[in-house]
Amino acid sequence: MSEMNCEICGREIKGKGFKIVVEGSEVTVCGSCRQFGTEKKPSVASQQGARRVVLKKKRGSTKIEFTEELVENFHIIIRREREKRGWSQEQLAKKIQEKESLIKKIENAEITPEPEVVEKLEKLFNIKLREQVPEIKIEKSKSLVPTLGDVVVVKRKKK
Ligand SMILES: [Zn+2]
Structure with a gap:
């Protein structure tokens, strides 16, 4: 205008x-x-x-993945399963071909056992020591x- x-x-x-x-x-x-x-x-x-x-x-973008994690009280479960069977830590160690000191540390929650050790214990006791945990992953743009x-x-x- x-x-x-x-x-x-x-x-x-x-x-x-x-x-x-x-x-x-x-x-x-x-x-x-x-x-x-x-x-x-x-x-x-x-x-x-x-x-x-x-x-x-x-x-x-956000995506959810599932990862297997050790259950929180895994050391208590292992000790309980072992004692239920009347085994010493040494006996348990022999059954899974590991050192007694390792069992001691696991039961005292001093260490987190390697996945292969966890697997052996799960098989031996016929229990589950791991659980599926959802993990949210956020991928940031570059x-x-x-x-x-x-x-x-x-x-x-x-x-
Ligand atoms: Zn101008």
Whole structure:
């Protein structure tokens, strides 16, 4: 409606003027000032507002995996199973071909037994020492630094 002035040199713009991007801000300028910025091509995204573009940014994906973990009181279970059978720690060690000191440490919860030892104990006692634990993994997108495109979008002011 009213006449427009170039946002760079201030001169009156004849005709429609040029929309360019200077340092992330969209400005309308005259023909001689259009060289100072990047020509802005109208796109669907810009017409719908800047927010849309920001939302398109890649986000991390979430997935759930199940891992086997030792039950919390595994050492108590092992001791109980052993004592139920009237075995000494040494006897148990021999049955699974491990050292007595290892059994002692396991039963005292000083160490977490290796998976193969756990397996042997599970078979020997016919029990389960592991449980399936859901693990939520969040894969972050590669870069947390906004891309140049995002910066432009965020800075741009609506007229
Ligand atoms: Zn100008």
